[in-house]
Amino acid sequence: MHLHKYEKIWLAFGIGCLFVFLTVIGVSAFAEGNQPPSCLTTIDPEKVDQTPPFDKPGLVKTGNNEYQLNIVVSAFAFTPNQIEIPKGAKVTINVTSKDVIHGFEVAGTNVNMMVEPGYINTLTKTFDKTGEYTILCNEYCGAGHHMMTGRIKVVD
């Protein structure tokens, strides 16, 4: 099979770019810890209200400027849906669903994860800027999907 010289250059450049991209993604993920939310912990979706930490959902202080935010997601609500977080706090957000698949997104941030019944999903975020952020569901879950919302207020 004959490969034209220009095609060799083009493919070398293109494939080279792909490997650069993959290296950037890989180093960021495995060396710097920027992995996608991939929690393996399971939970009985029908016993979420009785299972810690979701039996008492909300913000819990776990250390110096470190918090855990546990949110129960169901059709069509986030519990709790009004959250105040001190500026600079490092927050580990845990979510799970009581019914169907939902999405958990804090608009304008990198907080974005799938919420699936039977699984806990988790992600850590440091809130550096004061302001108000919108929580919304970004995976279709039924008639009230677009009504699911909440607020995070980052305060001084």
Add this chain to the structure above:
Amino acid sequence: MMGETMKVDRRDAKLTLAHLYVAFIALALGGLAGLLQTLVRSGKFNLPAGISYYTILTTHGVLLGLVLTTFFIIGFQFAAVSRTSGAFSDRVRFWGWVGFWTMTIGTAMTAFFILTGQAAVLYTFYAPLQAHAGFYLGLTLVVVGSWISGFAIFAHYARWKKQNPGKASPLLTFMSVTNMILWLVCTLGVAATVLFQLLPWSLGITDRINILVSRTLFWYFGHPLVYFWLLPAYMIWYVVIPKVIGGKIFSDSLARLAFILFLIFSIPVGFHHQLLEPGITPFWKYVQVILTFMVVIPSLMTAFAMFATFESYGRSKGATGLFGWLRKLPWGDARFFAPFVGMLFFIPGGAGGIINASHQLDQVVHNTVWVTGHFHLTIATTVVLTFFGAAYWLIPHLSGRVMTKAMNRLAIIQTVVWAIGMTFMSGSMHFAGLLGAPRRSAFSTYGNSPQALEWIPYQIAQAVGGTILFIGIILVLVIVTNLAFFAPKGETEFPVAEAAEPAERTALAMENWKLWIGITVALILIAYTIPFVDMIQNAPPGSKGYKLW
């Protein structure tokens, strides 16, 4: 070589035309649904008579994502195989019709359950939202019908090989066979979740379902699905466009190699749709991200081949300078212009795909309307404009008519309208998505959230784009109706280009199906076995069905 004058057999032509009729009816109805969605999301319009946004959305996705594409592709491939490998035997044609009717009945069933409000589960039908069993059964019939047609194509191919020992099969036939193998291997996943999980569960035979297994089987199918859409567009680019402009195929062997690479790499990549999911370890997600990036390589080869064909042709016509050849291309010919504009849109489309498949960037755009903007570039512009461009010669070829100059001009206008409408719609979807606006959601201000209010101007731009695109749909329907029923009688060519160099032995080696399917299966097993076993062994309690619409 045999017959550049070859025509598709008249009986085979009817089979293809039947597929194309269904495809364009789906375009009309699905396009109307799309228009309504963009109007609702602008916030200025409410659906009448209590029709649900999500019913319309499900209709749009199923009709355009599954029905338009599958019917057009199978119809086109029947014509391509009949054109290049000779008329079908009565048996092959009979099974082609069985496939067609199975798919059509399946489509009608699915549509019935969607429109009667019993299946507002979107075209991805993620459990534990539970549609009426008839919805899943209808989709099963669509897939089974496509398998029957696939095997009809395989049978015809096998007969050709028997009659032409030691010869490489015609390029379009080879490509059609590759695409149907890809389709067969990937639909096994969706068939497994529908037959073993969703159907028994929706019929009440089982009461719980493993969500993650179902989603994983769906996405094992869901990504190669987009390559099943793309490869027929590539067939048209590789084989038809060179003939339309008066040039030659840049390289027969490299075209075949590109198709084999698609077969091998497009399947074990579904996790890049599941990057933000619990229950799958980051390591296996990354393995599939690597494989996802490998699928870019045959697209790079295709881009090179296309522009090499264009430039060689222009230079053979005396073009000079770095870009002089561009002026020699037949810009006034819709058969070239529509697919060419499609190619241009694949540049941002492909780049967006690489972004979506990258862990950290996906974190920003996952499930935002950015993703909707992305696939409206790739499938709804690149692929669809190429299909329109093909319809402009395929339909008159089959109906024994010719395209008039006026219709050609209308087709050029149609392409421009589409490009403008899509720039508005997809462009504003991309921007709104970066700001966080979610996909698959009816209009909402999220309790007057200042952030959500910022998205509204983009949503209005989407409605403007959607309206322009709907005008584009009306135009293409006018053109194809004319070509099928009203254009002047005459002969239209089914353009099939010759290779610049005669087929080499490598072309024959590309038909070592045992080897390619073996590698494909091996890669699938490597990418999926361990995470899949993990999912089953560490499964949480299953889910009951929910009807929340």
